[in-house]
Amino acid sequence: MDDPLLTRLRALxxxxxxxxxKRMVGGRSFMVDGRMCCGVTAGGLMVRVxxxxxxxxxxxxxxxxxxMGTKVVEAFVVVAPxxxxxxxxxxxxVRRAxxxxGR
Structure with missing residues (x-):
């Protein structure tokens, strides 16, 4: 996945x-201390809130x-690029996530 948003997250x-x-949830995700924090999907920035x-x-x-299909994932939102x-x-x-x- 080559995405400007992903490049910016990597720099952050x-x-x-x-x-x-890690590759997951149809894109790339960033784990903080082993817990999913945020990532990039086709729709934009995925954030755990x-x-x-x-x-x-x-x-x-x-x-x-x-x-995810027809199911809404309650703990996450997608922010448009x-x-x-x-x-x-x-x-x-990212700070919000x-x-x-608890970081």
Whole structure:
């Protein structure tokens, strides 16, 4: 997968020993301390916000539920690429996912 968003995520996590990139969920995912944090799918940036953070995330522009077939994955959302064009926006979503993971 060659995607500008993936390249930006790799740069954001560069040098972190606690982060591993894996192929999963139809794209590339980043595991923090062995737990899925975020990743890139065909739809954009996949972010783990937890069921409790889902409604607030979905209220933001360019955010929709993560769907696996017909099933909605409650703990994740997908942020459209145009909603994370800046590095600050991307870093903010990653911080949100890491906060959910307790980091």
């Amino acid at each position: 996590f560069d040098g972190r020993a606690d982060v591993v990139e 937890g069921a409790e953070g889902r409604d607030a995330a979905l209220a933001e522009a360019g955010v929709q539920p993560l769907r 145009e909603a994370v064009t800046g590095d600050d926006e991307l870093a903010g979503w 890491e906060a959910f993971l």
